[in-house]
Amino acid sequence: MHLSHFAAVVLFALFASTVFGITMRNTPQKMVRYGVYCFVLFVGAAIVLSWLMYFIAR
Amino acid sequence: MATEQKISASQGGNQGFVFLPLIVGWLVPGAGHFLLKKWGRGALLAASIVGMFAIGLAMQGQIHTGAKDILDLLSMAGDLGNGLLYVLGRAMGWGTTLPQETTADWGSRFIVVAGLLNVIAAVDAHNLRTGRKAS
Numbered sequence: 001m002h003l004s005h006f007a008a009v010v011l012f013a014l015f016a017s018t019v020f021g022i023t024m025r026n027t028p029q030k031m032v033r034y035g036v037y038c039f040v041l042f043v044g045a046a047i048v049l050s051w052l053m054y055f056i057a058r
Numbered sequence: 059m060a061t062e063q064k065i066s067a068s069q070g071g072n073q074g075f076v077f078l079p080l081i082v083g084w085l086v087p088g089a090g091h092f093l094l095k096k097w098g099r100g101a102l103l104a105a106s107i108v109g110m111f112a113i114g115l116a117m118q119g120q121i122h123t124g125a126k127d128i129l130d131l132l133s134m135a136g137d138l139g140n141g142l143l144y145v146l147g148r149a150m151g152w153g154t155t156l157p158q159e160t161t162a163d164w165g166s167r168f169i170v171v172a173g174l175l176n177v178i179a180a181v182d183a184h185n186l187r188t189g190r191k192a193s
Contacts, residue, residue: 001113001116001117002159002161003113003117003161003164004161005161005164008117008161008164008168011110011113012110012164012167012168012171014106015106015107015109015110015172015175016106016171016175018102018103018105018106019103019106019107019175019178019179020178022099022102022103022179022182023178023179023181023182026191026192026193027193
């Protein structure tokens with residue numbers, strides 16, 4: 001299976017956020033909100049750090 | 059508050075070995091929650107952890123079989139968190155192909171993190187069983 005680095009990041013974030021959401025909160029609504037929050041942070045941090053490394057390498 | 063939850067958990071018919079959801083949840087991803095009749099959560103946890111493990115293998119990730127240094131030891135500890143998936147992988151010879159893709163190292167990390175997430179899920183099942191977590 002050949003995945004791009006970004007696809008790997010998105011899959012990683014999806015699975016980890018699902019587990020975090022279920023295990024760290026008590027009610028379904030809070031689980032969904034926390035899961036989405038974690039997903040956005042995972043993917044957002046990856047994008048920001050990637051651009052940062054891009055400019056450092058130039 | 060915590061005492062009330064523990065009392066309500068013990069009065070809720072949860073008899074038997076208190077560590078059973080922890081052990082079963084570690085051996086089979088999501089099974090700890092299935093034992094507690096949390097079907098939806100168990101299914102999502104199982105799909106996430108098994109999916110992560112399977113995608114890690116498909117990306118030519120390695121299952122650690124021994125420890126040459128401290129990083130290998132930590133990675134192997136993470137792999138062991140997969141429970142029976144790790145045993146199955148070792149028995150079937152999965153995760154031993156030589157990596158030919160640049161994302162193969164990601165695959166190894168996927169397998170390690172799947173194990174760590176499984177440990178978190180098993181501890182969550184234990185907390186539900188003891189009443190430390192409300193619902």
